[in-house]
Amino acid sequence: MARTSSKDVANRAGVSIATVSHVINGTRFVSEETRAKVREAIAVLNYRPNAIARGLVTNSTRIIGLVVSDITNPFFTAVARGVEDEMIGQGYNTIFCNTDEDPQREDNYLHLLAAQQIDGLIIAPTGVNSDSLIALAKTDVPIVQLDRRSPRLEAPLIGVDNETGVYQAVQYLIGLGHRRIAFLMGFETVSTQIDRFNGWKRALLEANLPAGDELIIRADPRFYGVVPSLSETVVQPASHDHAMPSAYEALQELLCSPDRPTAIFAATNQLTSGTLYAFNECGLRCPEDISLIGFDDHDWAPLFSPPLTVVSQPTYRLGQVAARFLMQLINGEQVEPPSSLPVQLIIRGSCAAPAGSGGVRSNSRVD
């Protein structure tokens, strides 16, 4: 239909389109009288300024892009809220995009966002093949990397101290008496996975404990695997190429082997859940038979069976900080990026001393 334009408003109010523009934006003085007429015309015509046209001339949209890698992960939704709340407070809107860890999808969205002339970008990059990202960075659009960094990209990073987080968690496990502690990780292309891996390795090496390949398991962090009772509800990413097994599948062999680890550190939210499924499948009780620590907390972790011991990140805060920093960049302020935020080990019920060590279960249920 004929979308009403400022010209229509101008006609109806008997003024010029310039005046209409000015009463809308408050960008120069307009007499109370004409202002009233214009406003009335706007109301009757149900007029909405076309942001597209405006953006074309102002070269600014007051929109930022937020690109995350898995919208299904509570970590990112919590972060997104932080970003969004902060941006709204500043009069900016945020467009939310989900890449599903798929570089091609990332590329696609980066195109879209660039074409939409966003004023800034917050991104948790997939970490691979980031041509569009590099290209975007070459324009004047301010970018901040969220949670993880892309190789080749020179942009400030807002993240947490991953290495220390798992280092301390593994130390805790060692303190409990564990000697064989496996590490379950996702894509090696994402920097947090490497950082966490390094934390695991450092703790082990310092304690003269094995940290060899047989203790490192890789799995696709985007889905759980074959869980019969759930097969209909589990969402399978459309773009998943099945190159990597799910956590559930990846763990089968290790868990059934005679010298299986006595504890597992899962480097991701979803990996942690997959591990629990695998435990169930193999008839292992947690923490009696095997201990588990996951990276990243969420509201439901205490309700799990067992309540999850986790390394917790300040998710909402992370989003806030990233947004606030991006705004400074957009406003042209010269500021240092905030240093990485601290993480915290939250001890609940998924860890105990290894079986046969005579230790007790280390538990602190919610109550």
Next chain:
Amino acid sequence: MARTSSKDVANRAGVSIATVSHVINGTRFVSEETRAKVREAIAVLNYRPNAIARGLVTNSTRIIGLVVSDITNPFFTAVARGVEDEMIGQGYNTIFCNTDEDPQREDNYLHLLAAQQIDGLIIAPTGVNSDSLIALAKTDVPIVQLDRRSPRLEAPLIGVDNETGVYQAVQYLIGLGHRRIAFLMGFETVSTQIDRFNGWKRALLEANLPAGDELIIRADPRFYGVVPSLSETVVQPASHDHAMPSAYEALQELLCSPDRPTAIFAATNQLTSGTLYAFNECGLRCPEDISLIGFDDHDWAPLFSPPLTVVSQPTYRLGQVAARFLMQLINGEQVEPPSSLPVQLIIRGSCAAPAGSGGVRSNSRVD
């Protein structure tokens, strides 16, 4: 910065901007020779067509808006994936917005989306005060309502059969021997809450069981409440006005009363979690002391303690169907909206016969 425009490309290739436009869009014949020159110029200049400008003239953006009420709810993220996957397949992009059940925020995003000249809209409306929504509907932008319907809005709805879903679930509870079954619900302004409520009531009345006010509890569906160990990680919606208690708070009194219900139906994902927290607080074991069924399943429900018995919705599918239908609307096809999708009761471990009835626990753990 000087973002490169089609003029730059035209200059470098020694052709007119019209030709540039046509090689980009394949909209008329261009000789292989000039086409090559143009493409090369595009490559060296790293040129990206400005979608803003294009949209201004074509009056189409190939972007749709997806507005949901709680990005933190796995239900909506799964639905979002369905929508997104489907739209990408059709060459459309989707802008994702989160209202947090806040009508003002909804209004804000609707403004934004309208200004961005979206080609279509999928929305789970907050249900209150939808002036912007109505206004948008008056333009020619196709709209489909997702999951729930807004009063006053004439737009097709893609949803599930809520009423039947909880009707059957409550019948199951009755079959187990329960007579006092409470209903925990969120905002009465959202249609699904009413539908679910009606299902509960119908099942109870048919069985001549009490369905009075003392069995209806209302709580804010957006957060869990005061859980000390979690106080730092629980996200509190910025816009929350604290008019309603959390599920956790709302249930205290009822659960401590002498004739507390023997079962609870929670009308929402997050309400279900809140209920579990409340159980813990009151020292009630589930399902031994009290049974629980929640509306909506998710990947983690089987890992809860106890594994959750739920009414499950086809989330991903719902998104797909909504997207597909919207595309038909956008393409001007005259089609009937699909009828509501079926839901399914999934029995796991959170229900048992009421204490003292001599019944057995009805359980089916993941294994």
Next chain:
DNA sequence: CTGTTAGCGCTTTCAA
């Protein structure tokens, strides 16, 4: 205090 006018970067007739 308000109107005229020149573009923003693109698509699309109309001509050649």
Next chain:
DNA sequence: TTGAAAGCGCTAACAG
């Protein structure tokens, strides 16, 4: 087979 030029709806000088 390609160019010239008119506009899409808006903002921002520049005039008055």
